[in-house]
Amino acid sequence: MPGRCGSQYADHPRRICAAFRRMTIPRQAILDILNTSKHHMSAEDIYLAVHQFYPQIGLATVYRTLELLTQEGLVSRFEFGDHKARYEIVRSDQTHHHHHLICIKCGRVVEYSDFIDEELDLIKRVEAGLTEKYNFNIKTHLIQFYGLCGQCQIQQ
Amino acid sequence: MPGRCGSQYADHPRRICAAFRRMTIPRQAILDILNTSKHHMSAEDIYLAVHQFYPQIGLATVYRTLELLTQEGLVSRFEFGDHKARYEIVRSDQTHHHHHLICIKCGRVVEYSDFIDEELDLIKRVEAGLTEKYNFNIKTHLIQFYGLCGQCQIQQ
DNA sequence: CTCCTTATTGATAATGATTATCATTTGCAT
DNA sequence: ATGCAAATGATAATCATTATCAATAAGGAG
Incomplete structure (x- = not known):
């Protein structure tokens, strides 16, 4: 049921085109x-999710589409340091906008949205x-902080 | 001629230890x-540079050391999106501190240090x-901007 | 200074995410 | 409805990074 390129996507129809x-x-x-997803997903996560209702999907198509x-900055x-990219849609209304805090020992990723307003102001x-x-x-920006999470600080 | 672990490194001897x-x-x-390097280098760049005066070096050692x-946040x-990590030493005196501006079409990377003071203030x-x-x-942070460079804006 | 323990090394094989290839299918302008 | 180019899916290829392991060397104890 595909229509004109981005017609049913209210968010960024022009850029989808x-x-x-x-x-x-x-x-x-x-x-x-x-x-639908509120969190970042790997290409395989996306592949598996789509596969549930569209089993013909190929992994290569997922990569190509994400690329x-x-x-286009969409x-x-x-x-995050595990050599596996994560993807997230950019919402024009800034819903769920967040940045990341990453543990350099165990790889734990925390999404934070505190301070975001202040950050976005500077970013702009x-x-x-x-x-x-x-x-x-x-089109987009990336802000990440790296350090040791509580756990990893203890385990010297 | 290795001495006590980080002794000859004035910058962060304790963290080197x-x-x-x-x-x-x-x-x-x-x-x-x-x-010595003022710019980011890939693991292979570093391997090749070291190889010039220490040919016995192995690539795996470079990766292990960088890890x-x-x-340790040093x-x-x-x-930058080409699935090849780049590394750069963190200087305690903030010399050459910069952030990156990356073209999402051609991959060009611009190091900028304008606005850095303002950014660092917020970062802190x-x-x-x-x-x-x-x-x-x-220990560290990462700020990157993504967009289209002049060239790539023209080539639609 | 020498010995001994064990961290580290270098060579190489293995891994695994991502990309390229190509024959087939499909969107969509005319 | 038709035709052509874009897109797909399966699979092979790529290539940066990691794991393995026997050999080497750092550096503390004596």
Whole structure:
């Protein structure tokens, strides 16, 4: 039931059109999963989730779709240090916006949204400055803190 | 000529001791390269640089050493989206401190240090808040912006 | 200074996430 | 309805990183 490329996606129809030349069932399925999920997912997580209601899906399609969405800034790709990328849809209304706190010993990832407002305010200003100086059209940003979680501080 | 673990490293001797149980020639060589380099390097870059004056070095040793240094927060690991990590020594005096601006189409990476002071000020405050709330001992942070560089904006 | 324990090394094989390939299928403009 | 290019799915290939293991060397004890 694919219609014009991004028509049924209220959030970023124009940029969905920019990312895809054609809307397809696998792509819709992937977008649905990403839109429903509140947390970051690996490509395989997404593959498995889509597979439940669309078993024909191929893993390669998941990677290809994520690549296109990432290049259009519609999806954020995170690396937490385990050599497995995580993806998350970018919501225009900033719902669930958060940054990450990562333990460099055990790999635990904490999503925090405290301080986000203050951070976003700065981000916005820096973005404007960078756009002007380096002539970049900035789509997304990444802020992560690395350190030792409580557990790992104890185990020296 | 290795002495007590981190003795000849003025910068973070105590944390070098924490990272290593023994100081060795390969580790010194890797630290020397990292200290000399002004820019991020991949594991292979480092391997090749060390290899020039210490040809016995093995690639696995480079990875192991970088892992230990990263876990101690003495080295920052970056991922720019090409699935190849880059490493950079953390200087206690904040010399050459910078963040990154990455083109999501062509992968170009710009190091910027404009706005850094303003950013670091916020970082410091957020760090304090996160430390308290989540009981993390924060060692490093990562700030990256993603977008289209001038070139890639033109090529639609 | 020498010995001894054990951390570390280097070579190499294994792993595993991601990408490339290619024949087949499908979206969608005309 | 038709045709062509885009997209798919299966699978093979890639390649950065990690695990393995016998050999080596750091550095504390005596």
